[in-house]
Amino acid sequence: MNGTFGGLIRTLDGSAVQALAVRLLSEVPGFPPMIQTVHLLGITAIMGSVVLIDLKVLGLAIPSQSTPDVIRRLMPWTWCALPFLAASGLVFVFARPNRYFVNPVFGTKLAMLVPALILAATLQVMSAKNPGLWKEPGAARVSARAIAAVSLLLWIGIVLAGRWIAYADYLFTMG
């Protein structure tokens, strides 16, 4: 396999990182379900923060609180959940790089994750810089709502892709 992923597979295959990930997954009792639970808790934190913020910005949730307050209170959960999601996901990737880096669904998931995080940061900065924008009809609020709509679709896509990683064989012939 050529390209970036090919290089990553060759680097990880047989490496100390892979050996450690394989040992953790195969020798520590209960490690796989524990690490998957960490991933699921991370997903829950994402759903309960940035996705709820997107729904708030679109006027579909939490009518009782102001948008700047919701963003200020909830966004830190997204940033705190990310290292747990990355660590819990990467254990499986390091253990079997040639399973994940050839998996188009995994690639699609990561490709959606980057813009989703950029849009989350953009909404946070927009709100911090101009908390009044949510009350003023105009271009800023329209673009913030467009960002929230795209962000919502991306996070839904990431979750669907996360679940479908294991079923990519049904979608594509890989190898």
Ligand code: HEM
């Ligand atoms: C930050 C980097 C991330 C990495 C490296 C990663 C990696 C992985 C891996 C390797 C799996 C297991 C796939 C399998 O073999 O079945 C997985 C599952 C999953 N991931 Fe992620 N992931 C990350 C972030 C996320 C995020 C941000 C979300 C959603 C908010 C997410 C949602 C899911 C879901 C829904 C599953 C299926 C869980 C299950 O059914 O047990 N992941 N992820």
